[in-house]
Amino acid sequence: MKKTDVLVIGGSAAGFVTAATAKSNYPEKDVTIIRKEEIVMIPCGIPYVYGTSGSTDKNVLPDAGLNKLGVNIVIDEVVSVDKDSKKVKTKKGEEFEYDKLVFATGSTPAVPKWLKGTELENVFTIPKNKVYLDELMVKLKDCKKVVTVGAGFIGIEMSDELNKIGKEVTVVEMLPHILGLAFDEELAVEAEEILTSRGVKLVTGVGVKEILGDAKVKGVMLNNGDIIDADAVVLSMGYRPNVKLAEDTGVAINERGFIVADQFRRTNIEDIFAVGDCSEKRDFITGKLSGIMLASTACAEARVAGMNLYGLSSVKTFPGTIGIYSTAIGETAFGAAGLTEKQAENKGFEVVTGSFTGMDRHPGNFEDAHKQMVKLIVSKDSGIILGGEVIGGKTAGELINVIGFIIQNRMTIADLLVAQIGTQPMLTASPAAYPLIKAAEMAAKKLK
Amino acid sequence: MKKTDVLVIGGSAAGFVTAATAKSNYPEKDVTIIRKEEIVMIPCGIPYVYGTSGSTDKNVLPDAGLNKLGVNIVIDEVVSVDKDSKKVKTKKGEEFEYDKLVFATGSTPAVPKWLKGTELENVFTIPKNKVYLDELMVKLKDCKKVVTVGAGFIGIEMSDELNKIGKEVTVVEMLPHILGLAFDEELAVEAEEILTSRGVKLVTGVGVKEILGDAKVKGVMLNNGDIIDADAVVLSMGYRPNVKLAEDTGVAINERGFIVADQFRRTNIEDIFAVGDCSEKRDFITGKLSGIMLASTACAEARVAGMNLYGLSSVKTFPGTIGIYSTAIGETAFGAAGLTEKQAENKGFEVVTGSFTGMDRHPGNFEDAHKQMVKLIVSKDSGIILGGEVIGGKTAGELINVIGFIIQNRMTIADLLVAQIGTQPMLTASPAAYPLIKAAEMAAKKLK
Ligand SMILES: Cc1cc2nc3c(=O)[nH]c(=O)nc-3n(C[C@H](O)[C@H](O)[C@H](O)COP(=O)(O)OP(=O)(O)OC[C@H]3O[C@@H](n4cnc5c(N)ncnc54)[C@H](O)[C@@H]3O)c2cc1C
Ligand SMILES: Cc1cc2nc3c(=O)[nH]c(=O)nc-3n(C[C@H](O)[C@H](O)[C@H](O)COP(=O)(O)OP(=O)(O)OC[C@H]3O[C@@H](n4cnc5c(N)ncnc54)[C@H](O)[C@@H]3O)c2cc1C
Numbered sequence: 001m002k003k004t005d006v007l008v009i010g011g012s013a014a015g016f017v018t019a020a021t022a023k024s025n026y027p028e029k030d031v032t033i034i035r036k037e038e039i040v041m042i043p044c045g046i047p048y049v050y051g052t053s054g055s056t057d058k059n060v061l062p063d064a065g066l067n068k069l070g071v072n073i074v075i076d077e078v079v080s081v082d083k084d085s086k087k088v089k090t091k092k093g094e095e096f097e098y099d100k101l102v103f104a105t106g107s108t109p110a111v112p113k114w115l116k117g118t119e120l121e122n123v124f125t126i127p128k129n130k131v132y133l134d135e136l137m138v139k140l141k142d143c144k145k146v147v148t149v150g151a152g153f154i155g156i157e158m159s160d161e162l163n164k165i166g167k168e169v170t171v172v173e174m175l176p177h178i179l180g181l182a183f184d185e186e187l188a189v190e191a192e193e194i195l196t197s198r199g200v201k202l203v204t205g206v207g208v209k210e211i212l213g214d215a216k217v218k219g220v221m222l223n224n225g226d227i228i229d230a231d232a233v234v235l236s237m238g239y240r241p242n243v244k245l246a247e248d249t250g251v252a253i254n255e256r257g258f259i260v261a262d263q264f265r266r267t268n269i270e271d272i273f274a275v276g277d278c279s280e281k282r283d284f285i286t287g288k289l290s291g292i293m294l295a296s297t298a299c300a301e302a303r304v305a306g307m308n309l310y311g312l313s314s315v316k317t318f319p320g321t322i323g324i325y326s327t328a329i330g331e332t333a334f335g336a337a338g339l340t341e342k343q344a345e346n347k348g349f350e351v352v353t354g355s356f357t358g359m360d361r362h363p364g365n366f367e368d369a370h371k372q373m374v375k376l377i378v379s380k381d382s383g384i385i386l387g388g389e390v391i392g393g394k395t396a397g398e399l400i401n402v403i404g405f406i407i408q409n410r411m412t413i414a415d416l417l418v419a420q421i422g423t424q425p426m427l428t429a430s431p432a433a434y435p436l437i438k439a440a441e442m443a444a445k446k447l448k
Numbered sequence: 449m450k451k452t453d454v455l456v457i458g459g460s461a462a463g464f465v466t467a468a469t470a471k472s473n474y475p476e477k478d479v480t481i482i483r484k485e486e487i488v489m490i491p492c493g494i495p496y497v498y499g500t501s502g503s504t505d506k507n508v509l510p511d512a513g514l515n516k517l518g519v520n521i522v523i524d525e526v527v528s529v530d531k532d533s534k535k536v537k538t539k540k541g542e543e544f545e546y547d548k549l550v551f552a553t554g555s556t557p558a559v560p561k562w563l564k565g566t567e568l569e570n571v572f573t574i575p576k577n578k579v580y581l582d583e584l585m586v587k588l589k590d591c592k593k594v595v596t597v598g599a600g601f602i603g604i605e606m607s608d609e610l611n612k613i614g615k616e617v618t619v620v621e622m623l624p625h626i627l628g629l630a631f632d633e634e635l636a637v638e639a640e641e642i643l644t645s646r647g648v649k650l651v652t653g654v655g656v657k658e659i660l661g662d663a664k665v666k667g668v669m670l671n672n673g674d675i676i677d678a679d680a681v682v683l684s685m686g687y688r689p690n691v692k693l694a695e696d697t698g699v700a701i702n703e704r705g706f707i708v709a710d711q712f713r714r715t716n717i718e719d720i721f722a723v724g725d726c727s728e729k730r731d732f733i734t735g736k737l738s739g740i741m742l743a744s745t746a747c748a749e750a751r752v753a754g755m756n757l758y759g760l761s762s763v764k765t766f767p768g769t770i771g772i773y774s775t776a777i778g779e780t781a782f783g784a785a786g787l788t789e790k791q792a793e794n795k796g797f798e799v800v801t802g803s804f805t806g807m808d809r810h811p812g813n814f815e816d817a818h819k820q821m822v823k824l825i826v827s828k829d830s831g832i833i834l835g836g837e838v839i840g841g842k843t844a845g846e847l848i849n850v851i852g853f854i855i856q857n858r859m860t861i862a863d864l865l866v867a868q869i870g871t872q873p874m875l876t877a878s879p880a881a882y883p884l885i886k887a888a889e890m891a892a893k894k895l896k
Contacts, residue, residue: 017880024889045811045873052874058813061880299879300868307865315862324870333875363493365506368842394816397875398846404870405850409857414763417755420748422772422852425493426500427781427845431747432465432509441472 003097004032006309007088009078009245010104011035012043012128014276014298016061018102021306023069029099029310032072034090043128044295047154050137051161056130081249083269100271100309103246103259104302107239107277107293115235117211122232126154143231144168147220149208151178153327155236156195160329162234163200170228171200172220174207182325182336186355187375187389194329203228239293241278254280256289263317265305273309275301284320284407285339285386286347292323324404326397331370335400338387338407341377350380354413354443360393362423362430372396374435376403376413378443383412388436395428402436413447416440451545452480454757455536457526457693458552459483460491460576462724462746464509466550469754471517477547477758480520482538491576492743495602498585499609504578529697531717548719548757551694551707552750555687555725555741563683565659570680574602591679592616595668597656599626601775603684604643608777610682611648618676619648620668622655630773630784634803635823635837642777651676687741689726702728704737711765713753721757723749732768732855733787733834734795740771772852774845779818783848786835786855789825798828802861802891808841810871810878820844822883824851824861826891831860836884843876850884861895864888 006022008015011033023031045059053059063073077091081101088096109125111118122143124136140146144167148159151173163169171178177188178195196202203222211233212219219229241258243251252260252268258281259274261267267274274280276298281290304318326335344351354376361369370393377387388403390396406416417440423431454470456463459481471479488509497507511521525539529549536544557573559566570591572584588594592615596607599621611617619626625636626643640650651670659681660667667677689706691699700708700716706729707722709715715722722728724746729738752766774783792799802824809817818841825835836851838844854864865888871879 013880020880021889024893042811042873042878044871044879048814048873053811053813059811065881294870295879296869296871299882299885300866303885304866313862315860316866318866322868324868326870326872326875328872328874333872335870335875337870363490363501363507365501366496394875395843395846397870397872398843398850400870401850401876402846402853404868405853405857405859408867409853409859411853411857412763414761418748418752418764418766419856420770420772420852421744422742422774422783422785422845422848423492423744424774424776424781424845425490425496426776427774427783427842428849430490431492431743432461432468433513434747437747437751441469445472 001095001097003030004072005029005099006031006102007096007098007100008033008102008104010106010276011037011040011073012104012106013295014106014302015104016066017299017302018104018275018306019066019071020069021303022309023071025307026310030072032074032096033066034074034076034078034096036077037130038075039130041128041130041133046126046128046133047157047161049133050140050158051164056133078245081245083249083272086271100273102305103251103272103274103278104276105242105245105278107241109235110238110240111235112237115208115211117213117217118235120211120213121216123211123217123235124232125235126158140232145230146232146234147172147228147230148234148236149220150236150238151204152181152236153179153325156329157327158234158236159200160195160198163198169200171202172206172208172222172228173202173204176205178202178204179334182323182340183334183389184341184375187334187373187391190391191329191334194332198330239277243278246274246278254289256291264308264312265301265318273305275305281321284322287320290321292321294323294325296324297321322404322407324400326400328394331393333392333394333396335390335396336388337400337404339377340387340389344377344386349386351386352378352380352443352446354378354439354441354446356435356438356442358429358433358435358438360395360429362425366426368393372429372435374439376439376443378413378447380447383414383447384410385413399436413440413444417444449543449545452520453477453547454479454550455544455546455548456481456550456552458554458724459485459488459521460552460554461743462554462750463552464514465747465750466552466723466754467514467519468517469751470757471519473755474758478520480522480544481514482522482524482526482544484525485578486523487578489576489578489581494574494576494581495605495609497581498588498606499612504581526693529693531697531720534719548721550753551699551720551722551726552724553690553693553726555689557683558686558688559683560685563656563659565661565665566683568659568661569664571659571665571683572680573683574606588680593678594680594682595620595676595678596682596684597668598684598686599652600629600684601627601773604777605775606682606684607648608643608646611646617648619650620654620656620670620676621650621652624653626650626652627782630771630788631782631837632789632823635782635821635839638839639777639782642780646778687725691726694722694726702737704739712756712760713749713766721753723753729769732770735768738769740769742771742773744772745769770852770855772848774848776842779841781840781842781844783838783844784836785848785852787825788835788837792825792834797834799834800826800828800891800894802826802887802889802894804883804886804890806877806881806883806886808843808877810873814874816841820877820883822887824887824891826861826895828895831862831895832858833861847884861888861892865892
């Protein structure tokens with residue numbers, strides 16, 4: 001029997017940050033991570049393993065930071081938790097006694113039961129598991145035609161990378177447009193144009209009916225009867241929270257399948273916390289349950305849990321989930337924060353929007369200048385910004401964080417109209433036509 | 449005698465944005481700009497004319513936007529204003545009657561009276577004037593050795609550009625470090641290393657005593673007696689607000705030489721406003737008069753004036769100046785917002801700071817990954833963030849705007865510790881080690 005003060009189950013984004021935060025806030029406490037993986041992948045970097053970086057060895061989340069802090073790392077799997085005696089058992093037969101327990105068990109790829117053929121050879125998912133990803137790399141070598149099912153960020157990133165290394169890639173998406181959960185139509189269409197101009201084929205507005213083949217995959221049949229030939233199929237149809245262990249422990253699970261967790265990330269059971277993809281999300285704006293899984297959210301929740309383990313802070317609470325997404329296709333970056341126009345309307349807001357397209361350098365004739373488009377989604381009654389979407393050069397990845405902070409601070413259009421923005425020719429759009437501010441002006445007109 | 453509702457004197461950043469804002473908020477009003485220049489330069493782009501873009505023709509602020517809105521543009525100079533009859537006279541002998549008048553007369557390079565030799569041939573300043581800048585371009589052709597006096601952003605950008613086209617450039621700066629008004633020492637030192645590694649020579653901590661030469665410049669003598677040979681000298685010793693016309697009109701001027709202007713940018717005289725470099729700045733944090741001149745500030749003031757010309761809005765007021773600077777030296781970008789550590793201390797704050805250095809991509813081994821360093825300056829009593837400094841790749845230009853919004857919202861370290869940040873491998877630092885949040889953690893430790 002081993003003893004530890006803080007026991008974190010899972011060692012990816014959420015587990016890593018919880019342990020690091022706990023140890024630096026409570027240096028006198030023993031902090032232990034138990035995780036399955038010998039080597040942890042940087043989850044968000046996984047797609048880039050296949051084209052850009054070429055190897056999972058270049059995508060490792062290093063243990064050095066945790067070691068330096070003095071966090072104990074145990075490679076094992078927790079198989080049961082006894083919440084009364086506060087003990088866990090592992091697959092290797094170890095027992096650990098804890099004072100505080102944190103579920104950071106994450107998520108695994110969703111494979112829908114209704115979909116036939118998912119058991120065929122060369123049907124893959126994208127888990128966060130080095131061994132699987134290495135095998136996938138080897139098996140893809142002999143494949144020419146790849147079909148990706150699902151056009152969220154992960155499906156798109158994976159498809160673009162496979163296209164880069166010469167595969168013939170077709171993406172199938174049931175929604176009318178790719179990236180449909182993050183972007184309104186007019187921006188999604190731009191992403192589609194760039195992707196197809198790079199050689200990726202898109203089939204949108206139609207779902208997959210069945211994966212075809214005998215032992216090995218041969219193709220994909222769509223709901224409209226069309227068949228697409230394929231040597232490999234990559235399923236990118238979302239992720240499911242890993243909550244079985246928590247459930248068995250007696251921890252409450254919400255109706256969307258996540259571990260219930262409050263603003264301090266406490267579960268319903270004393271001394272048990274939950275963070276990251278496995279834990280409950282509530283939308284920052286609507287307060288409703290949400291299913292967003294993002295490393296950024298996971299890490300923020302992890303910091304909150306890590307700081308509140310021994311003694312609560314009323315200023316260090318988690319205020320609700322804001323989806324802040326970004327991705328890059330070649331030199332073009334896409335970002336989204338908060339609600340899209342469509343989502344905001346569906347959730348009951350009366351909204352106005354403002355959009356503006358300019359250049360991300362000034363003058364716009366600089367060699368690395370890129371078109372920059374900003375759309376703001378605004379609550380009509382208050383002028384509060386509910387969401388934003390950006391297309392631009394690579395700086396759009398931080399520009400969407402500007403919008404993230406605008407939303408987190410519940411700023412209004414009036415606040416933006418008087419805001420000061422740093423600008424520099426080589427780095428940003430012009431101060432006289434900064435798309436974020438111009439978009440606010442467009443929205444302001446409609447608010448009049 | 450011509451009549452206009454809104455008359456804006458000056459057609460650069462502040463004048464442009466005031467006129468555009470006025471016309472779009474009050475489309476029924478006649479809006480007129482009177483400006484000296486036939487062709488307006490993008491002020492911030494001026495240094496890049498000499499190396500990167502090669503011509504002032506590529507650095508033009510176009511009139512198209514104003515024309516489209518229906519703003520009248522008059523190329524002339526206002527020589528007098530009669531505030532009682534509400535009329536102005538121009539150099540070309542025209543008269544205009546106005547209802548609202550806006551001073552956007554900007555600033556011109558400061559040439560200190562005590563400095564001997566400034567009248568010599570090949571001693572230059574950097575005004576925002578195409579004709580002068582074109583002449584400078586021609587004259588520089590025959591110069592090999594250039595001395596820049598003053599190592600603020602403009603002096604540094606100009607020096608780096610001249611170095612790029614093969615000049616031997618030496619920068620002389622009286623302060624111990626370059627960029628000393630925006631950066632604390634540890635960050636300024638990094639900028640110095642990059643600049644010198646590119647071939648620019650730096651002489652810091654010693655002032656210029658005299659510019660040497662007969663008719664033409666031959667060198668520069670420093671306060672320590674050293675002489676630096678020069679075929680040309682570029683003075684970049686700050687800018688002075690153009691307030692003579694306002695003063696003659698009877699408009700109040702503050703003790704730092706700027707036109708007094710309130711939160712709506714109204715001067716002491718009914719129906720006369722002032723915006724941009726010519727107008728009063730008050731520090732957002734301290735409320736004290738400041739001398740900061742930035743296009744970003746100018747444009748924010750201009751929007752405020754433009755919106756409040758006919759009827760005041762209590763939510764569209766100017767809350768005080770935050771210096772948000774950025775610049776690039778090669779692939780490295782530098783940004784600063786709010787107060788430096790030194791400035792905060794000098795102004796009476798007890799501060800703690802937090803710094804963190806990471807990479808701006810994750811994994812950090814991506815080809816275009818760049819070191820990213822963030823420093824936060826925090827008020828000890830409240831945890832409110834007073835300032836921030838960033839070094840990184842080109843995304844640092846928007847990252848400093850994230851910090852700008854943090855300051856504008858008076859966010860605290862606790863707010864940052866729970867904040868959600870969008871992250872993506874190709875676009876940003878890792879969510880588990882995002883330097884802005886890690887820097888906040890470092891500061892939090894010291895606040896305990
Ligand atoms: C391909 C891909 C790309 C992505 N890109 C982005 C992006 O660009 N930006 C972004 O914000 N998000 C992105 N995400 C989402 C992000 O990766 C997740 O939100 C993040 O990984 C969540 O971290 P987590 O620690 O909660 O869960 P996970 O990463 O799923 O980790 C869970 C961990 O718990 C371990 N575990 C589970 N059960 C046990 C047990 N019983 N005993 C021991 N260990 C256990 C697992 O082995 C694993 O180590 C991406 C995801 C994927 C898959
Ligand atoms: C080389 C350089 C680089 C810079 N880089 C940056 C940067 O990267 N980022 C940043 O934020 N800021 C930067 N700045 C500062 C920025 O350019 C100024 O803050 C900005 O130009 C201020 O705009 P303004 O309209 O107030 O004044 P100005 O640009 O000075 O324009 C004043 C205008 O008024 C006209 N005028 C004056 N008197 C009269 C009259 N009597 N009749 C008619 N017209 C008149 C002038 O001719 C001129 O058109 C830089 C400045 C320079 C010089």
